[in-house]
Amino acid sequence: MIGIAVVGYGYWGPNLVRNIADCRNAKLVAVCDLRKERLTAVSARYPSVQISDDFEQVLANPAVDAVAIATPVSSHFRLAMRAMMAGKHVFIEKPIASSVEEAQKLVEEAARRNLVLAVDHTFVHTGAVKKMHELVHNGLGDIYYYDSVRVNLGLFQHDVSVIWDLAVHDLSIMDYVLNERPVAVSAAGMSHVPGQPANIAYLNLFFPGNLIAHIHVNWLAPVKVRRTLIGGSNKMIVYDDLEPSEKIKVYDKGITVKEGEAQRENVYQQLVGYRSGDMWAPHLDMTEALSGELSEFADCVMNKKTPTADGHAGLRVVRILEAATQSLAQRGRVIELDEVRRVA
Amino acid sequence: MIGIAVVGYGYWGPNLVRNIADCRNAKLVAVCDLRKERLTAVSARYPSVQISDDFEQVLANPAVDAVAIATPVSSHFRLAMRAMMAGKHVFIEKPIASSVEEAQKLVEEAARRNLVLAVDHTFVHTGAVKKMHELVHNGLGDIYYYDSVRVNLGLFQHDVSVIWDLAVHDLSIMDYVLNERPVAVSAAGMSHVPGQPANIAYLNLFFPGNLIAHIHVNWLAPVKVRRTLIGGSNKMIVYDDLEPSEKIKVYDKGITVKEGEAQRENVYQQLVGYRSGDMWAPHLDMTEALSGELSEFADCVMNKKTPTADGHAGLRVVRILEAATQSLAQRGRVIELDEVRRVA
Amino acid sequence: MIGIAVVGYGYWGPNLVRNIADCRNAKLVAVCDLRKERLTAVSARYPSVQISDDFEQVLANPAVDAVAIATPVSSHFRLAMRAMMAGKHVFIEKPIASSVEEAQKLVEEAARRNLVLAVDHTFVHTGAVKKMHELVHNGLGDIYYYDSVRVNLGLFQHDVSVIWDLAVHDLSIMDYVLNERPVAVSAAGMSHVPGQPANIAYLNLFFPGNLIAHIHVNWLAPVKVRRTLIGGSNKMIVYDDLEPSEKIKVYDKGITVKEGEAQRENVYQQLVGYRSGDMWAPHLDMTEALSGELSEFADCVMNKKTPTADGHAGLRVVRILEAATQSLAQRGRVIELDEVRRVA
Amino acid sequence: MIGIAVVGYGYWGPNLVRNIADCRNAKLVAVCDLRKERLTAVSARYPSVQISDDFEQVLANPAVDAVAIATPVSSHFRLAMRAMMAGKHVFIEKPIASSVEEAQKLVEEAARRNLVLAVDHTFVHTGAVKKMHELVHNGLGDIYYYDSVRVNLGLFQHDVSVIWDLAVHDLSIMDYVLNERPVAVSAAGMSHVPGQPANIAYLNLFFPGNLIAHIHVNWLAPVKVRRTLIGGSNKMIVYDDLEPSEKIKVYDKGITVKEGEAQRENVYQQLVGYRSGDMWAPHLDMTEALSGELSEFADCVMNKKTPTADGHAGLRVVRILEAATQSLAQRGRVIELDEVRRVA
Incomplete structure (x- = not known):
């Protein structure tokens, strides 16, 4: 069982949150969003989950093993790099980043730190x-x-x-x-x-x-x-x-x-x-695809395995x-x- | 009422023949094909129509006002040029010719001789x-x-x-x-x-x-x-x-x-x-499209009009x-x- | 604005509850079900709504103007009659009752008491x-x-x-x-x-x-x-x-x-x-059909009008x-x- | 190889004629219709086939082993009975007859004379x-x-x-x-x-x-x-x-x-x-279904076999x-x- 924090509770984030909450080998630990009213919506539904508008605060939580990023593409790189620097495994909405350069750096950082980097190629x-x-x-x-x-x-x-x-x-x-x-x-x-x-x-x-x-x-x-x-x-x-x-x-x-x-x-x-x-x-x-996907991600984190859609897959898609x-x-x-x- | 000869009685020719035979302002005068057995098939169905394996013989028939060409593309240019030189209006299977150069020469020849040149863009x-x-x-x-x-x-x-x-x-x-x-x-x-x-x-x-x-x-x-x-x-x-x-x-x-x-x-x-x-x-x-198309062609020949799909249309398509x-x-x-x- | 209590929070009840909660001219006042765990689910989502496993308690609530019944068909008649006797307007899941005799009695009771009786013919x-x-x-x-x-x-x-x-x-x-x-x-x-x-x-x-x-x-x-x-x-x-x-x-x-x-x-x-x-x-x-339907029901209650699908419609369907x-x-x-x- | 006469050259008759003409084990011997212009149409296409507007004349032809009936239903019984009395096998358009009584008599007659009786249940x-x-x-x-x-x-x-x-x-x-x-x-x-x-x-x-x-x-x-x-x-x-x-x-x-x-x-x-x-x-x-069906019929005539859709099948359908x-x-x-x- 790993602890996951979700960053970004807009269009796709609620799907991640719901599936993590129901996941057999992951636990929803925290949700982070800049908009207060989105965080209130989370608390109404999941009262025991940490909510925060401060990403650093979430990263500081030792129960957070991994971060799932569902923010606009332009922020993927920055947030994922910060998470990996804090030793967290990362699961990122597609596309993994907004350029080949960014995607390549993410892949290298994950390899260097021996962290799982997955991209949410849901299909x-x-x-x-x-x-x-x-x-x-x-x-x-x-x-x-x-x-x-x-x-x-x-x-x-x-x-x-x-x-x-x-x-x-x-x-x-x-x-x-x-x-x-x-x-x-x-x-x-x-x-x-x-x-x-x-x-x-x-x-x-x-x-x-x-x-x-x-x-x-x-x-x-x-x-x-x-x-x-x-x-x-x-x-x-x-x-x-x-x-x-x-x-x-x-x-x-x-x-x-x-x-x-x-x-x-x-x-x-x-x-x-x-x-x-x-x-x-x-x-x-x-x-539901997302359910199996998140469970596979948790399994990869726990057992040092490579996800079906890893950082390399994300990079290949961004290159095209x-x-x-x-x-x-x-x-x-x-x-x-x-x-x-x-x-x- | 104009007289039409069909050249080529393979895959598409029979459709031309059938529609010309039923046309209100055209008469099926002759059918030309190199294969004897194809000509026999025509005679069985249309006993009064001239059959021939010699294109020149067909062109010599004064009852032939126009020629409909349904032979392989590679022969379109040669047959259509010969027909126009003999003063016949021409209706050609699509594509009108096998190259821009050929198509352009056909357009020019039709213009020079003031003949109707139509391409069979059936759709x-x-x-x-x-x-x-x-x-x-x-x-x-x-x-x-x-x-x-x-x-x-x-x-x-x-x-x-x-x-x-x-x-x-x-x-x-x-x-x-x-x-x-x-x-x-x-x-x-x-x-x-x-x-x-x-x-x-x-x-x-x-x-x-x-x-x-x-x-x-x-x-x-x-x-x-x-x-x-x-x-x-x-x-x-x-x-x-x-x-x-x-x-x-x-x-x-x-x-x-x-x-x-x-x-x-x-x-x-x-x-x-x-x-x-x-x-x-x-x-x-x-x-049936072909019926209206052949009737329009006959009308263009009789009344010096331009068909919907004329030589220029044929040329534009061949250029692409x-x-x-x-x-x-x-x-x-x-x-x-x-x-x-x-x-x- | 009328107050509505929903009885039965099984398959269809949650749809009624959600649409009443969002209704412009109705207020969700209470939810009644025999199963405690269903009531807990309601409270988690709608903390301010009265929950009860006792129908009489709900009927005793003066804020309840009308009752929406979404229980198994066999109980429609008994619950609806009780509600009307308590002076409540009634909205019943289709079919309105399990026999012509029951349906007819409901229609008569509503007429006698001048109450709105609607059947949920959603389509x-x-x-x-x-x-x-x-x-x-x-x-x-x-x-x-x-x-x-x-x-x-x-x-x-x-x-x-x-x-x-x-x-x-x-x-x-x-x-x-x-x-x-x-x-x-x-x-x-x-x-x-x-x-x-x-x-x-x-x-x-x-x-x-x-x-x-x-x-x-x-x-x-x-x-x-x-x-x-x-x-x-x-x-x-x-x-x-x-x-x-x-x-x-x-x-x-x-x-x-x-x-x-x-x-x-x-x-x-x-x-x-x-x-x-x-x-x-x-x-x-x-x-969503149910949204307009509940709004029409509330309007009928407030303005003494007859709903599109009233008790007579429910009776005609049950007769067939x-x-x-x-x-x-x-x-x-x-x-x-x-x-x-x-x-x- | 058996000889077949087709009676009735209206809507369905031409399909029978065409398929019999192409059949490997049957020969188109005669076509019978009361309308002269229909018979002319047959001759244009099948010059060697006997044409007649007199059914008795067709039955008198010793080359006719079987008769295929494609006339209006009301005449099926009369024509089929005459054909069987002349010793001909019979193939009848569906429905086999216009009443159970007629259909039953046809079945009995075929059994009595040991003739093949087939109904054209094409599907x-x-x-x-x-x-x-x-x-x-x-x-x-x-x-x-x-x-x-x-x-x-x-x-x-x-x-x-x-x-x-x-x-x-x-x-x-x-x-x-x-x-x-x-x-x-x-x-x-x-x-x-x-x-x-x-x-x-x-x-x-x-x-x-x-x-x-x-x-x-x-x-x-x-x-x-x-x-x-x-x-x-x-x-x-x-x-x-x-x-x-x-x-x-x-x-x-x-x-x-x-x-x-x-x-x-x-x-x-x-x-x-x-x-x-x-x-x-x-x-x-x-x-094409009709092709296999006619070939099966010819085979049944030649080899004393029962067709898939025999007189009993025709009778069962007419009874319903x-x-x-x-x-x-x-x-x-x-x-x-x-x-x-x-x-x-």
């Missing part, structure tokens, strides 16, 4: 995404493409573009599900509100082999779509997160390439054959976000990911 | 696309984005990429529906069959203002999707061609930008408001196809469309 | 059902049929059949939406758990004219369906409650009957023509439930509704 | 229905219910009700798929066109055990639905015939009844548990249609099926 802990991970590693064959659409109307944000707000989900899922890492990124997009960041964007991710990935995010769509296609040489997946229960459908479909066969004259004559078999929607674990942002400003110029690194 | 004549055209010109407001997905399993082609096979539909629809013309293109894609053209591709189209367009085409998808979103400042459209009747849905949804209003601290505080009203699926004309093909080979480098022109 | 206060009511009264023309399907897997109940559990929703919606009242009922159904009430049932409702209604309820379906069709002579409605926003679709479709026209020999020759126009999904008020239950036991024998009345 | 030969048959016999467990909805707008018929037009499909499918036979029927319905047969109907079918079946048919629905649910003790099926490929979905869902367990007080305390597993959509044979028609006229009175028999 990675859903039954649907865990099932995709399993299928990609066993059943799909060679992965040909990863295509994701995440569009709806609102909520426009004024400090980050739709890439940092929505694509971050797809990138964190993709980072977990695929074995391979992209080497380059391009992004095209547009803002339709003067002076504001892009509200529609299309990302291409290039890999060493013949895998290609694409992410479409949009805050200004008339319908809500949350759909990912993964094409493999043996099977293909459709992941529709808006389906109430059959979120994952596995299609036994594909092509068979006839080798060594001559082909002539006719455009419809093919060396490609089609295979169409059963479709299967596996039963999924529907327990940063590269995509650069690319978007240059009308889709391809950015090599190893260019996007900490300036020494 | 442009469907009730759904005509309705979108009408809405874009009256009701949607400023157009923010045009996003289209056209994916399914098969049919792989070995002579052209998925861009020339599938995106050609979206480009011809977009060319008709939007008022604005793209200035640059980029495309990323991949081939998953060694030695073959790309079977998956993502196209970005850049316009002078803040309109952005995107097309996703894929021959290797587990599900069939035919869906276009058009976002306007007043309304938005979802066009789903797989819907049996409600193919067009118009959403009275959007954002309202509050001007001159200060915004501070809170990430969820917005200068953007959301508007959500009724959805409306207009009743559509469901008559050629630019996208170049871009795809360079991992998505942006190609300015005015670079892609006839080499003098 | 009647949703934006979707209010829109249907409006359309049926203005736009649909003559109503031809009302067809509803409400099926899913679980929750089996052991004290009432699926008719009392699920069809009660459809009957209360239908009672509100239609102008006409059924005169007879038949029901077929089956139990698939030995010794338990029916888990699948089909109800027919007969009306004086050519309107017919049908309700299909099932606790043992592999998929969840909540769909109502209403056919009118001018327009038709599809109400799908599982749609997140476009719950109501109005179809400008129908038939036109050619009068005075002879018809002969050919089975496909018709005197019936078809009309197919636009489809329209009106924007709906999405505020009782008749359907009788019919089901006799393999669908038609039961005239005026047979199902209070035994004097 | 029974689709991949989807064959898969359901297989699953019901192996995998679903005890069958609890069979529920089918077949609704759309039009085509109203003036000589038969919607039961004879649409429910005949469901009844023929159900007859094939289920092991059990219904013992009684009730039907409620309504006509909305004065003087015309019912255009909406609801059928209940009662079986000896705890299986119940229900069919909803409607010519006046705003949307097209073709959906059947089959609930079994082990698995459940959803059959949606409008799905382009995944027509059959098998759900590993159901209930588990805890035996011998006491249950008390709490209405939500159950002796019923829920089981929710994978969903699976088996790949289906998509070849007749009983349902009687019941509908009596507002849903239950009709025992063994009452509905040939009057000696």
Whole structure:
């Protein structure tokens, strides 16, 4: 059992607080927020929990083993560094930081101090995404493409573009599900509100082999779509997160390439054959992702293990976000990911 | 009433033949194909029609006012030029030609000889696309984005990429529906069959203002999707061609930008408001597109009018196809469309 | 502003409590439940509210103007009668009582004492059902049929059949939406758990004219369906409650009957023509139904008005439930509704 | 190889003709219709086939081994009897005849003469229905219910009700798929066109055990639905015939009844548990049903075998249609099926 303090009780913080309060191997010790009225709300619900508007005071509490940070992105780095300097393990809302440089420093600090650094890539802990991970590693064959659409109307944000707000989900899922890492990124997009960041964007991710990935995010769509296609040489997946229960459908479909066969004259004559078999929607674990995620974090702290989404995962995602942002400003110029690194 | 000869009785030719035979202002005069067994099939069905495997013989028939070409793309240019030299009006399967250079020569030749040159952008004549055209010109407001997905399993082609096979539909629809013309293109894609053209591709189209367009085409998808979103400042459209009747849905949804209003601290505080009203699926004309299209062509020939999809439309689409093909080979480098022109 | 006491803090009670606590013209005064631990849960959340396991104590509180009853159906009658005898207005969970006899006595008692008696037919206060009511009264023309399907897997109940559990929703919606009242009922159904009430049932409702209604309820379906069709002579409605926003679709479709026209020999020759126009999904008020419903109840108490779903509505629904239950036991024998009345 | 004559070249006849012409073990010998222009249409397409407006002439042709009847139902009996008297095997459009009496005489005549009598229950030969048959016999467990909805707008018929037009499909499918036979029927319905047969109907079918079946048919629905649910003790099926490929979905869902367990007080305390597993959509044979059906018929004629849908199947379906028609006229009175028999 570890003691956790939550910093930031705004939109996401209450979910962390509720799940930690119910966690079998963690204890909610303290909640910190600058707004008094938010702290009052915590006390009404959890009278025995320490509340404070002073982060240092929380860090000074010896019952606090770890800090869960749910503040705006711009403050992640500063708060996480302070927590680690005070010897606390850290769990940070996604994205882990607002730049590659910051993310890299966090990873280094955690390594130096031998602390657990986890990033809250929540989807990675859903039954649907865990099932995709399993299928990609066993059943799909060679992965040909990863295509994701995440569009709806609102909520426009004024400090980050739709890439940092929505694509971050797809990138964190993709980072977990695929074995391979992209080497380059391009992004095209547009803002339709003067002076504001892009509200529609299309990302291409290039890999060493013949895998290609694409992410479409949009805050200004008339319908809500949350759909990912993964094409493999043996099977293909459709992941529709808006389906109430059959979120994952596995299609036994594909092509068979006839080798060594001559082909002539006719455009419809093919060396490609089609295979169409059963479709299967596996039963999924529907327990709340955040609950398993926090329990895994507590377990990692207690047993010196590495979380599924560690600081490195957080850094990889931020590197793509940063590269995509650069690319978007240059009308889709391809950015090599190893260019996007900490300036020494 | 004009007389039409159809050249090429393979996959699409029979549709032309059937619709011309039923056309109120055109007469099916001749059918030409190199394969005897295809001509036999024509005679069984249309005993009074001239059949021939010799294109010159067909052109020599004075009852032939116009030629409809439904042969492989590589032969479009040669056959259309010959027909125009013989004084015949021309209707060509999409894409109009296999290069910008060819398409431009066809346009010039038609202009020089004062002949009607039409390209068979069939979708442009469907009730759904005509309705979108009408809405874009009256009701949607400023157009923010045009996003289209056209994916399914098969049919792989070995002579052209998925861009020339599938995106050609979206480009011809977009060319008709939007008022604005793209200035640059980029495309990323991949081939998953060694030695073959790309079977998956993502196209970005850049316009002078803040309109952005995107097309996703894929021959290797587990599900069939035919869906276009058009976002306007007043309304938005979802066009789903797989819907049996409600193919067009118009959403009275959007954002309202509050001007001159200060915004501070809170990430969820917005200068953007959301508007959500009724959805409306207009009743559509469901008559076969090809029928209206051929009748319009005959009318243009008789009355010296310009068809909806003329040679210039055909050329504009081929210019984008050629630019996208170049871009795809360079991992998505942006190609300015005015670079892609006839080499003098 | 009226004071309300909630009796029963089980499945539905917390929803009543939350909405009363937030109500602009009602005040949550007391909560009554036999289970101590439920009352503790109330106090934690609403420290200033009176809690009690003694209903008489609650009735003795002069701040209590009205009682909201959310206990098992078998206790509705006894509690409501006691409350009215104590001069309290009453709001009762659906179904209003467990028999026509009980329901009739409640209606009479409320009339005698001039008290407001409301039944919690929650759906009647949703934006979707209010829109249907409006359309049926203005736009649909003559109503031809009302067809509803409400099926899913679980929750089996052991004290009432699926008719009392699920069809009660459809009957209360239908009672509100239609102008006409059924005169007879038949029901077929089956139990698939030995010794338990029916888990699948089909109800027919007969009306004086050519309107017919049908309700299909099932606790043992592999998929969840909540769909109502209403056919009118001018327009038709599809109400799908599982749609997140476009719950109501109005179809400008129908038939036109050619009068005075002879018809002969050919089975496909018709005197019936078809009309197919636009489809329209009106924007709906999405505020929580229970909130408006409780506010209306408070308003009725304060201003001596009759609620939308009053005791008579509750009685009409129970009469159909009782008749359907009788019919089901006799393999669908038609039961005239005026047979199902209070035994004097 | 057998020779077949088709009688009736109206709506369905051309499908029979086309499939017989392509059949591996049957030969199209003659086509008979009273309308000269229909026979001309046959000759244009099949020049070598005998055409005639005289049924006796066709029966006199020794190359005709069997007759396929696709005329209006009212003439089925007369034509089929004549054909059998001439020693011809018979294949009849559904429903096999217009009354139980007629159908029974046909069955007896075929037995007496040792001729093959088949009824064209086309759906029974689709991949989807064959898969359901297989699953019901192996995998679903005890069958609890069979529920089918077949609704759309039009085509109203003036000589038969919607039961004879649409429910005949469901009844023929159900007859094939289920092991059990219904013992009684009730039907409620309504006509909305004065003087015309019912255009909406609801059928209940009662079986000896705890299986119940229900069919909803409607010519006046705003949307097209073709959906059947089959609930079994082990698995459940959803059959949606409008799905382009995944027509059959098998759900590993159901209930588990805890035996011998006491249950008390709490209405939500159950002796019923829920089981929710994978969903699976088996790949289906998509070849045209009529092709396999005609080939089976030819095989039965040649090898003295009984077709899947023989005269007895046709009779069973007509018995239910007749009983349902009687019941509908009596507002849903239950009709025992063994009452509905040939009057000696």
